[in-house]
Amino acid sequence: MNPDVREVTVEQLDAARSTGTEVIDVRSPQEYAQGHVPGAVNVPLEELLAAPASAVPDGAHVVCQSGRRSAEAARALQQAGVAAVSVAGGTAAWIDSGREIEGGKQ
Structure with missing residues (x-):
């Protein structure tokens, strides 16, 4: 957990997705193509940091792979005035929980 960035669990992410949360x-386009949370939009960290708002x-x-990059992105977004949260454990935790992914191998 990162004390200065709000984090949610994959269970909370799953619930938020059902209400239309973006x-x-x-991650990089290559990582994203290997498998991602269904409905997730790919905005590589470098692009997001260049114009967060x-x-x-x-x-x-x-979300990222493990939570490090998403925490960095969420922090930058919060500093730019955008309410955003990081997903703890990232895509790896999503997959480990047995949830389905889009793209890549199931």
């Missing part, structure tokens, strides 16, 4: 995957809507849940 999911932003900050324009890249992500308020309330977005940010």
